[in-house]
Amino acid sequence: MKTRSMLSIMFSARFAFCAVLLLTATLPFAGCRLPGKPGEGPEVPRPEQVTNFDTLYGSNCAGCHGANGQNGSAMNLANPTYQSLVDDATLRDVIANGEPGTLMPAFGTKQGGMLTEQQIDAIVAGLRARWNKGNVLAGQNAPAYKAAHAGDAAKGEQAYQTACAQCHEAAPQKPAQGGSIRDGSFLALVNEQTIRTTVIAGRPDLGMPDWRGLVKGRALSEDEITDVTAWLMAQKPATPGQPYPGAGQQGPARIPTPNPVKQ
Amino acid sequence: MAWYKNIYDWLEHRLQLEGPIKHEIMHPVPRKTASWWYVFGSASFVLLMLQIVTGILLGLVYAPSAAHAWDSLQVLNHDLPLGWFLRAMHGWGSNFMVAVVLIHMAQVFLFGAHKYPRELTWVLGVFMLLMTLGMAFTGQVLRFDQDSYWGLGIGASIMGRVPFIGGPLVHLMLGGPMINGATLTRFFALHVFVIPGTLLAFTAMHVWMVLKLGINEWPTPGRIVRRETYIAEYTELAHKDGLPFVPGAVWKDLVFSAAILFAVAVCAAVFGPYGPTGTPDPTIIATVPKPDFFFLWLYTVLSFLPPELETPFLLIVPPIAVAILVALPFVAGVGEKSWWRRPVAVFSVMFIAICFGVFTHLGTYTPWSPIMNAWSGAPIPVELLHNRTPLERQGANVLQQKQCRNCHQLGGLGGQRGPALDTVATRLTEDQLIRQVLQGGGNMPAYGAALSPAETTALVAYLKTLRPHYQPPAVDASRGVVAMNTK
Amino acid sequence: MDEHPVAGAAEDLSRRTFLMKVGIALNAAVALAIATPVVAYLLGPVIKRKEYLQWIALGSADDFAAGETKLVSFQNPFSNSWDGATAQVPAYVRRTGTGSGASDFTVFAINCAHLGCPVRWFKESQLFMCPCHGGVYYADGNRASGPPERGLFTYEVKLDNGKLLIDAGQIPTLSNRASADGPCSGGEWPQEPAEKALANIVKTIEPYKPNPYESPRG
Numbered sequence: 001m002k003t004r005s006m007l008s009i010m011f012s013a014r015f016a017f018c019a020v021l022l023l024t025a026t027l028p029f030a031g032c033r034l035p036g037k038p039g040e041g042p043e044v045p046r047p048e049q050v051t052n053f054d055t056l057y058g059s060n061c062a063g064c065h066g067a068n069g070q071n072g073s074a075m076n077l078a079n080p081t082y083q084s085l086v087d088d089a090t091l092r093d094v095i096a097n098g099e100p101g102t103l104m105p106a107f108g109t110k111q112g113g114m115l116t117e118q119q120i121d122a123i124v125a126g127l128r129a130r131w132n133k134g135n136v137l138a139g140q141n142a143p144a145y146k147a148a149h150a151g152d153a154a155k156g157e158q159a160y161q162t163a164c165a166q167c168h169e170a171a172p173q174k175p176a177q178g179g180s181i182r183d184g185s186f187l188a189l190v191n192e193q194t195i196r197t198t199v200i201a202g203r204p205d206l207g208m209p210d211w212r213g214l215v216k217g218r219a220l221s222e223d224e225i226t227d228v229t230a231w232l233m234a235q236k237p238a239t240p241g242q243p244y245p246g247a248g249q250q251g252p253a254r255i256p257t258p259n260p261v262k263q
Numbered sequence: 264m265a266w267y268k269n270i271y272d273w274l275e276h277r278l279q280l281e282g283p284i285k286h287e288i289m290h291p292v293p294r295k296t297a298s299w300w301y302v303f304g305s306a307s308f309v310l311l312m313l314q315i316v317t318g319i320l321l322g323l324v325y326a327p328s329a330a331h332a333w334d335s336l337q338v339l340n341h342d343l344p345l346g347w348f349l350r351a352m353h354g355w356g357s358n359f360m361v362a363v364v365l366i367h368m369a370q371v372f373l374f375g376a377h378k379y380p381r382e383l384t385w386v387l388g389v390f391m392l393l394m395t396l397g398m399a400f401t402g403q404v405l406r407f408d409q410d411s412y413w414g415l416g417i418g419a420s421i422m423g424r425v426p427f428i429g430g431p432l433v434h435l436m437l438g439g440p441m442i443n444g445a446t447l448t449r450f451f452a453l454h455v456f457v458i459p460g461t462l463l464a465f466t467a468m469h470v471w472m473v474l475k476l477g478i479n480e481w482p483t484p485g486r487i488v489r490r491e492t493y494i495a496e497y498t499e500l501a502h503k504d505g506l507p508f509v510p511g512a513v514w515k516d517l518v519f520s521a522a523i524l525f526a527v528a529v530c531a532a533v534f535g536p537y538g539p540t541g542t543p544d545p546t547i548i549a550t551v552p553k554p555d556f557f558f559l560w561l562y563t564v565l566s567f568l569p570p571e572l573e574t575p576f577l578l579i580v581p582p583i584a585v586a587i588l589v590a591l592p593f594v595a596g597v598g599e600k601s602w603w604r605r606p607v608a609v610f611s612v613m614f615i616a617i618c619f620g621v622f623t624h625l626g627t628y629t630p631w632s633p634i635m636n637a638w639s640g641a642p643i644p645v646e647l648l649h650n651r652t653p654l655e656r657q658g659a660n661v662l663q664q665k666q667c668r669n670c671h672q673l674g675g676l677g678g679q680r681g682p683a684l685d686t687v688a689t690r691l692t693e694d695q696l697i698r699q700v701l702q703g704g705g706n707m708p709a710y711g712a713a714l715s716p717a718e719t720t721a722l723v724a725y726l727k728t729l730r731p732h733y734q735p736p737a738v739d740a741s742r743g744v745v746a747m748n749t750k
Numbered sequence: 751m752d753e754h755p756v757a758g759a760a761e762d763l764s765r766r767t768f769l770m771k772v773g774i775a776l777n778a779a780v781a782l783a784i785a786t787p788v789v790a791y792l793l794g795p796v797i798k799r800k801e802y803l804q805w806i807a808l809g810s811a812d813d814f815a816a817g818e819t820k821l822v823s824f825q826n827p828f829s830n831s832w833d834g835a836t837a838q839v840p841a842y843v844r845r846t847g848t849g850s851g852a853s854d855f856t857v858f859a860i861n862c863a864h865l866g867c868p869v870r871w872f873k874e875s876q877l878f879m880c881p882c883h884g885g886v887y888y889a890d891g892n893r894a895s896g897p898p899e900r901g902l903f904t905y906e907v908k909l910d911n912g913k914l915l916i917d918a919g920q921i922p923t924l925s926n927r928a929s930a931d932g933p934c935s936g937g938e939w940p941q942e943p944a945e946k947a948l949a950n951i952v953k954t955i956e957p958y959k960p961n962p963y964e965s966p967r968g
Contacts, residue, residue, distance in 0.1 A: 041341075043539065060636070063640050063642060064660055105873075183652075241721075331832075424925070435792075545835070548821070633880075703894070
């Protein structure tokens with residue numbers, strides 16, 4: 001009995017000694033590269049100090065524009081043609097103030113968003129660095145981003161039938177594989193610029209060609225693009241999305257503010 | 264005579280501690296209690312010592328001022344050699360301490376050690392547990408980051424639910440009308456002086472009683488605790504089949520304590536310190552406050568309680584729980600000690616442990632919280648956008664833009680507050696989708712005021728496409744009946 | 751322990767016992783005298799309630815566009831130099847109409863009515879969402895879903911020379927309204943007229959409007 005307890009003392013002493021030795025042996029390494037050592041800067045920076053493009057894009061843009069700038073529900077940002085078409089000031093403006101008439105919200109702090117001007121600059125710079133492949137439109141006689149003058153809706157239908165109808169729809173209720181773009185609700189959620197940009201830059205991620213590939217053998221002209229845009233926007237009904245169009249004559253009828261849902 | 268022996272004798276001649284200490288540490292304990300199951304109490308004590316030492320060391324640098332506390336933690340983390348390691352030791356030490364204290368408590372309860380004559384030891388232990396949790400909460404406050412700031416807000420909101428005196432209680436807790444410097448200084452005083460002082464005094468009494476009443480014998484089925492005979496039986500057991508506490512039992516305590524300290528150090532070195540998360544500026548609202556690990560279960564419970572039950576639960580359950588724990592040794596102070604003969608006790612511990620585990624697990628990923636940037640950050644899986652018409656793609660834009668993703672998942676990304684929408688078209692018809700979107704219900708807000716008719720049309724058009732090709736869309740059964748009747 | 755011989759006779763002992771009791775009584779009296787200020791000191795934050803609430807300017811009324819909800823922050827009127835960033839308090843200003851009356855403005859506290867976490871405004875869906883337990887509120891502050899048992903807390907608003915002012919200064923909880931009109935301490939606190947207090951209470955109780963589209967157990 002006595003010997004056993006003596007033995008156990010010795011055992012524990014040796015164990016404790018080993019433990020202490022191990023501990024002291026690890027301590028000198030602590031200064032250099034233990035995995036737990038915090039990295040530079042605060043663990044969680046102030047939200048406005050985040051200027052990393054991946055972080056900003058991943059939390060503000062990826063939802064609609066896709067994880068890699070393509071295959072999203074909204075505009076294909078990783079499209080070199082689009083990148084060449086749009087200038088920095090426009091990108092900055094659209095991010096900060098949104099695109100009126102569309103679902104693109106305003107992200108700038110002045111508009112109640114979360115992004116500072118520096119962060120918007122960082123996003124623009126990042127978009128360019130990642131997806132701008134130089135000016136692919138140089139010498140292509142490309143139309144400008146913004147229309148120089150208002151389009152002629154009357155001429156637009158002709159352009160629609162030559163350039164768009166084969167993939168979208170020749171007549172209402174007869175959509176082709178590309179789906180209808182004459183749907184009232186669709187037209188209510190886009191603006192002229194959406195259509196213009198899509199016609200010029202295309203949606204390579206979805207297989208839609210740019211303005212050079214819409215009609216066989218030639219590129220669409222500036223006037224055709226402006227006219228078809230005007231014509232399409234003119235197709236928007238007065239009360240888009242209403243199942244009973246006659247019901248609300250005073251603009252789009254809205255459902256009144258709902259009651260608080262009580263449980 | 265060696266010089267150190269001379270010094271020892273000189274001191275002992277004046278202190279006269281050798282006799283009482285020898286008497287205490289050599290007292291016999293029942294042989295079977297020299298078990299690995301009996302090491303958690305001493306480990307808790309060692310962890311308390313670790314917390315005091317590391318706490319004092321952190322106190323050399325920490326500035327208990329709302330304007331500077333966070334900055335002083337940055338200095339500890341980044342500028343002082345191994346300051347981060349001390350923070351990590353203190354943080355992980357607290358986690359280990361709560362865990363070991365809880366294990367100690369469960370073990371004591373399952374071994375019947377709370378029974379006669381050790382009732383007061385148990386009651387003191389209950390209050391020591393509460394103080395340990397109090398240390399964990401106040402410690403989290405001293406880390407004065409965003410979690411701490413809004414954690415105080417949660418505390419204030421709970422206080423504010425007390426009837427009649429809720430308002431004054433909030434002001435008392437915060438040291439004023441708002442969370443600010445006065446709040447931090449009073450939590451500093453609690454964390455550094457009040458609670459540790461009391462905890463040390465209670466620990467001293469707790470240990471004193473363990474020494475005086477002896478370590479609980481190994482529970483044997485059929486060995487019944489009776490007030491009249493227990494002391495005599497225990498003394499006989501300890502003397503007939505016993506060991507001196509030192510070294511018979513203490514070596515296991517020493518080994519386990521060393522192992523625990525080493526584990527704390529390893530965790531600290533590998534996982535590093537906790538935060539601090541963002542600077543405690545309340546105007547930064549892009550924050551997702553979350554409590555530390557040992558309060559996650561409470562965070563979970565608070566999300567699942569129906570509104571009308573919340574205040575009663577918060578105000579009634581904690582006092583009842585404490586009352587049950589305190590009353591336990593008086594209600595069940597005698598009788599069987601063995602877990603083989605105490606099924607209710609065993610199942611209670613299992614039930615509480617499972618609840619704690621489940622709630623904590625839920626708390627780690629908070630399925631009830633909206634994910635605030637999912638609407639703009641969580642992409643829709645490519646296959647769920649494949650071959651969609653322009654209208655449906657705009658509907659997907661509406662789905663994102665109206666923050667639906669904050670509560671609804673697609674492809675495993677997004678909030679989990681509401682059901683995932685990947686296969687929603689197999690569950691809801693077009694009419695049901697429209698109604699659900701516009702009127703809400705089932706804990707979903709009504710979006711009628713936020714959606715134009717075009718947006719609703721597009722959104723529902725997209726939602727209708729969300730089903731696997733091998734599953735039919737949901738149908739309204741009543742339409743079939745109507746169609747049959749009209750034939 | 752050594753046995754200490756007791757010196758003196760029995761009557762001597764009783765005299766000393768009496769003197770010891772006098773000593774204890776003296777200490778108790780002094781302790782009580784010291785305890786009173788200590789208790790008052792500890793209760794300071796509760797007694798001082800009167801100073802907490804003040805009218806605070808949030809800027810010109812023209813800074814807020816009609817139909818929009820905007821995040822603002824103001825300086826807590828009751829703050830010290832060492833409060834740092836915590837002296838600031840955020841709030842949401844909602845301007846409902848183009849008019850310039852106080853009734854065109856609603857100022858919401860940032861704190862969720864559930865457990866005080868900061869709610870975030872989403873203008874696209876016109877909802878406030880709370881990151882903690884998923885409380886959701888409509889644009890007018892009414893509860894939309896989740897665990898809160900009431901709508902968002904609001905501050906009392908007034909307009910003075912085109913400036914928007916709110917009555918603020920304490921963290922809103924179910925006991926302490928954002929603008930305190932809750933239980934108050936005796937005469938120190940200016941009493942409200944009974945009918946105004948009643949109107950405030952009635953205002954905060956939302957009439958139960960059954961939702962025709964919802965099953966009884968939502």
